[in-house]
Amino acid sequence: MNCSELPNAASLPIRFCSKFAAFSRWALAPVFKQVVSRSLRVGTILCLAFLSMSLAPAQEKSAPEKPSKEKPGKQQTDEDSGVPRVGSVLLAAFEEDKQLRTLTGELVAVDPAMGQLILDADGKLTVITPNSLKRLEEVSTPLVPTPAKEMASKALKLMPPGSRSLVTDHFVVCYNTSDVYAHWNADLYEKLYKGFYRFWKEKGVELKPPRFPLVALIFESDKDYIEYASKEFAGAQNTIGYYHQSTNRLASYDLTGIQGMMPAKAQYTRSDLINHMISRPGAERTIATIVHEACHQISFNSGLQVRLGDNPRWLSEGLAMFFESPDLTSQNGWGGIGKLNKFNFQKLVANSPSRTSDSLELLVLDDKHIAESMETGYPEAWGLTFYLLKNKPKDFVKYLDGIRARPPGKLSGPKERIELFRDCFGDDIAKIDKDYIRFMQRQKLP
Ligand SMILES: [Zn+2]
Numbered sequence: 001m002n003c004s005e006l007p008n009a010a011s012l013p014i015r016f017c018s019k020f021a022a023f024s025r026w027a028l029a030p031v032f033k034q035v036v037s038r039s040l041r042v043g044t045i046l047c048l049a050f051l052s053m054s055l056a057p058a059q060e061k062s063a064p065e066k067p068s069k070e071k072p073g074k075q076q077t078d079e080d081s082g083v084p085r086v087g088s089v090l091l092a093a094f095e096e097d098k099q100l101r102t103l104t105g106e107l108v109a110v111d112p113a114m115g116q117l118i119l120d121a122d123g124k125l126t127v128i129t130p131n132s133l134k135r136l137e138e139v140s141t142p143l144v145p146t147p148a149k150e151m152a153s154k155a156l157k158l159m160p161p162g163s164r165s166l167v168t169d170h171f172v173v174c175y176n177t178s179d180v181y182a183h184w185n186a187d188l189y190e191k192l193y194k195g196f197y198r199f200w201k202e203k204g205v206e207l208k209p210p211r212f213p214l215v216a217l218i219f220e221s222d223k224d225y226i227e228y229a230s231k232e233f234a235g236a237q238n239t240i241g242y243y244h245q246s247t248n249r250l251a252s253y254d255l256t257g258i259q260g261m262m263p264a265k266a267q268y269t270r271s272d273l274i275n276h277m278i279s280r281p282g283a284e285r286t287i288a289t290i291v292h293e294a295c296h297q298i299s300f301n302s303g304l305q306v307r308l309g310d311n312p313r314w315l316s317e318g319l320a321m322f323f324e325s326p327d328l329t330s331q332n333g334w335g336g337i338g339k340l341n342k343f344n345f346q347k348l349v350a351n352s353p354s355r356t357s358d359s360l361e362l363l364v365l366d367d368k369h370i371a372e373s374m375e376t377g378y379p380e381a382w383g384l385t386f387y388l389l390k391n392k393p394k395d396f397v398k399y400l401d402g403i404r405a406r407p408p409g410k411l412s413g414p415k416e417r418i419e420l421f422r423d424c425f426g427d428d429i430a431k432i433d434k435d436y437i438r439f440m441q442r443q444k445l446p
Pocket residue numbers: 019020021046047048049292296316317320
């Protein structure tokens with residue numbers, strides 16, 4: 001999916017392709033093998049509508065001096081199965097770009113054909129394919145997450161020279177924008193974080209604190225952003241922000257454009273920033289974009305969703321859109337968890353004459369239906385999520401539990417997807433669709 005297909009891209013003052021919440025599915029076996037065999041970059045961009053695989057670059061270290069007693073490629077951890085145990089900490093030596101590298105991390109999933117999925121101390125997920133693996137050893141020391149300040153130092157190396165960082169309770173923000181813009185973003189992230197946890201607690205879901213500091217890279221210009229993002233996926237020039245499930249990082253740039261409109265080195269306050277932004281026609285989408293991507297990151301780090309798990313696309317995007325609704329009357333421009341999403345509601349209404357009675361079922365059955373038509377798929381994903389969370393919250397939580405129970409590396413087919421949906425929301429999909437449409441018809445824009 002190319003982000004240029006995003007709705008109203010041409011009509012917005014900024015290119016709207018933000019919600020790149022990349023789903024990296026290491027479980028897409030054929031694609032996985034193809035990508036991995038081509039290069040060792042398996043990805044996981046979970047963004048607004050785009051599924052890509054690119055293997056996150058592995059941690060670069062020199063190979064251990066002490067040679068293994070085992071033959072190359074032989075794993076020496078589990079006597080019964082010949083494969084390491086999920087959860088154990090491993091030291092892996094593998095070949096990348098014709099160089100031997102090592103990586104220490106927890107084993108998240110293993111597949112004889114696809115290899116090992118390993119979580120390192122920075123929170124990065126790396127796939128090591130069977131062909132590239134040279135040695136694998138269990139180590140006895142637990143994985144210690146990289147502290148926020150160290151994470152900031154590492155992330156700054158990904159940014160243009162002169163970039164700065166700020167650390168909040170849960171986020172590490174690296175930026176070369178103005179301090180005002182970066183702090184405004186960070187405050188939005190933290191506000192979303194608190195609201196997100198509160199919302200799910202009220203629904204009976206106890207989320208876990210993020211295990212790793214949540215890193216966000218905010219570039220001053222689209223040029224800097226594209227240069228960085230292009231290393232992670234193709235088509236970055238058509239996007240304005242994304243969350244990457246492999247690296248676990250957010251990336252975007254100054255979406256308000258304020259810096260380009262101010263004299264060089266001019267100082268401005270947050271109030272100037274907000275006023276400038278609100279004066280632009282894309283203000284609502286600018287805030288939605290920032291919140292949407294952060295929502296993906298929080299969702300995948302709080303335990304609500306499993307990174308590289310079997311997450312239906314309509315669900316991931318629907319959740320992000322449910323939380324994104326801007327509120328331009330509030331101090332920061334956002335405060336609207338679960339409010340009617342004006343942008344997507346209007347799309348849903350506009351699409352209704354051509355909507356078919358199997359739209360809901362198709363959305364649930366297979367990700368391709370949302371990927372093939374973002375213009376219709378995203379509004380439907382928001383609408384269905386909005387309807388279910390407002391009317392069937394307990395069933396929705398049960399559904400999330402069912403999705404979460406599926407381990408990374410296992411991708412459900414249409415039959416399993418619809419069965420889980422039926423188990424949670426009812427057998428009669430046609431009735432659910434009718435109820436959903438009736439509910440949406442009763443909604444009114446404020
Ligand atoms: Zn998204």
